[in-house]
Amino acid sequence: MIGTTVDAETTGLADLDRELSALENRLLGEELMREAMMEAAGPLVALARAKAKRLTGAIADSIRAGHPRHDVSARRAKTLPKGTLVVVGASSPAARFLERGTFRQAPQPFLRPAVEQDRDALKARFAAALRRRLATL
Template identity: 30%
Template structure:
């Protein structure tokens, strides 16, 4: 399933990011996305059904997918050259709980669905986009200040 979100006011942000190196710009985006998405992950953790507690502990914000997820993602976004991607959800990398997160979320023939990721997203998406905007500007300003400081230091050395 794909979700499309239209946001406004990011053109100025993109122009400001163009003033940074590619790696610095990606780092800004990565840090801002992680900070903005963390409350959504926390909300999903609190909504996860508790049997052993492993599922809730496995919900993370990260850049990595497991092998199967990565293959599906590559097929879905083959032509999309996104600069930075961040994922929120159960991770198999963080214990056994994440391996079965999709079964809990969507259910099986023997088990009713107990969604926790989608309700967390639905409840937090607008606030997350606001946080993302704020975090992007804050991270961008910090990165620009660091770059200016480095340039001044290099100029002083001569």
């Protein structure tokens, strides 16, 4: 009978296990951060919607929070730093003209003032949301 024998020695399984565990922890950490950021961003979205000029309500309705990987409107962010990121913005094309103005229309900012007004509360909400999520682990 003709056969083939293969002898194999497995090494480095402990290293692989450590790497997989670190990856799992990193992914879990990113998910916890993203969830906490999304929770903290909710009141900021509401504040920006309240500050947006309403003719039809389309701009205010287009304001949302999202992650660039998961939300199409958040993919417009030009610079994406490494790490967990949540973008609050408006997906309506007219929003940037309202926020920044044009050569014929004065700016009527709504997003920047909302961020400036909510900055400290946003940090506090994020810290509280993250603490709650970490307590459940």
